[in-house]
Amino acid sequence: MIKSLRTAAAVLTTAVSALALTALGPTGTASAVVQDVTCTPPSSNTATYNPPLTMTPRDGTLTGTAQYGPCVSVSNPAITSGSSGGTTTVSGRTCLDLLQSGTSAFTITWNTGQTSTISANRTSTIAGGLLVVTNTGTVTSGVFAGSTVVRVITSPATDITLCTLGLGTVSSVYSLITLKIISL
Known part of the structure; x- marks a missing residue:
């Protein structure tokens, strides 16, 4: 010990x-490393799948809603919270897609009315009963443009694991978010 x-x-x-x-x-x-903004839990994300995901590929919609806050920004102290979200049509989706790597693009609207558009690479893993999705990328436009982004989304993996085994469905996933935007 x-x-x-x-x-x-x-x-x-x-x-x-x-x-x-x-x-x-x-x-x-x-050096000129600046923590532009950090948002920690209870920052959260809810993804809703209609129809629910199964192991059979189906078309449907994905509605995502993320709430960021509390947030602390050294370079822009007026920023204390933000949100992002929307609905998109998905084709041939299964619960296995939740475990796939890929790319993500999203826009955060801050409490100040400013926006940050982010382009990121996404990795997904299940560890210790949790689904951990990590987005690593860059702010491509808006406030903090050019800064590095790391967003970690963590949720229980029980429904996802059961679905991948053919024993259930995934209608929604509630996750906690940690977001860091850093200037180098």
Whole structure:
């Protein structure tokens, strides 16, 4: 147990040291890394599938609604929350599609009325009974344009796992969101 704690402490110390070196410029001064905005849970997303997803490919609609907040922005302190969402038609979709990698594009409307349009790569994994979807990309237009985006969406995977086994359907998925937009 003590050896495990020492190993964990050593790994954490190494990671913090590497992060500190990354943030320092060649002369030891801080680089221009700016945390444009961070939004943490209870930020959430709800995706609703009509008809519900099964293992049989079906056409239908996907309605997504994301609420971001509380949000903290160093570069734009007036931003404290945001939202995104819409409805799209999907063709031949199954519950296995929830586990696929791909691309995502979405626009966040901030409480200030400003928008950020984001283009990202998406990966999905199931770990410890949770579906974890990670979007990594860039703000392509609007406030924070050119900044790096990391959005992690986490939800229970029970319905998805049952569906992939042919034992159920997925009518909706409720998730918690962590969003970070960072200027380098």
